[in-house]
Amino acid sequence: MKYTIDQLRGLARATAETRPDEIDCDEWLARVAAYIEARSDEAPLDPEMAAVEQHVKVCPDCRAELEALMRATEEG
Amino acid sequence: MAMGSFDANREPEGWVADLSASGAIADAAFADLTTVISRGLRRALAGRGVSEADLEDFVQESVVRIHQKLDTFRGDSKFTTWAIAISIRVALTHLRKRRWNDVSLEALSRGNGLAELQTDESAAIQVERNQEISRVLRVMQRVIQNDLTERQRVVLLAKLAGMPKESIADQLGLTSNALYKATHDARKALKKRLIEEGIDEEEVREAFMDASSTSEVPTR
Known part of the structure; x- marks a missing residue:
């Protein structure tokens, strides 16, 4: 397996964004609905919601789910 | 109904x-x-x-x-x-x-693909041209080869290859929480060693910046 520059970029960025107290994918799923509504309110994010945002910086699968949820809940 | x-x-x-x-x-x-x-x-x-x-x-x-x-x-x-x-x-x-139904971890492992950060041709050119990228990757390579457990190494590099977490978990017989912990521990080890080598997260972001890539967090 030889990695592309985009793949290496993804690993480097995920490493840079790594935090000691991250939430895992199951906890992310439990919080993401509240996160997406908090974002649509444009209110400042509390630490629980900030952890949801941090998670998608290190997890491409959950990032794809967030993008899909945004499409599903878009108004109009 | x-x-x-x-x-x-x-x-x-x-x-x-x-x-x-x-x-x-x-x-x-x-x-x-x-x-x-x-x-x-x-x-x-x-x-x-x-x-x-x-x-x-x-x-x-x-x-x-x-x-x-x-x-x-x-x-x-x-x-x-x-x-x-x-x-x-x-x-x-x-x-x-x-x-990823027909792709096994074993197949990805061939040619040391899940043991080290091998670069494809275009990546190798960029690594050669950009000293900062080269420096970051050298440190990461050392950590992957010397500091990670076998499970952490396989999980990290299989995810890097694009294999979804569910397929990796199934093939290794791990729960999703155990898989996430292995990945998280691997990333923490990488970050710790980068900092010890004097490379902070901002330098990593700058070295790998790409104007064509998507933003970090999706926006509407």
């Missing part, structure tokens, strides 16, 4: 109560939930070429999963947003696993 007037705007507690009830109330709530999930998934999966049969399967499985998880609903969002999020996890898990 009983056909009543569609009521997707129940209060969150109303959804939980109705889906936990029996008889006509539950039937109506399940019918409404099916409608909500079907609409939500159609929008979420638009453009992915998902067949009607698959969509129907995803909807049915989602409704069952949501019912099983009713007692975990925290009430801090609309019930329908929470339910659609679960249905998206169900659908994308199937689609991710299907794409």
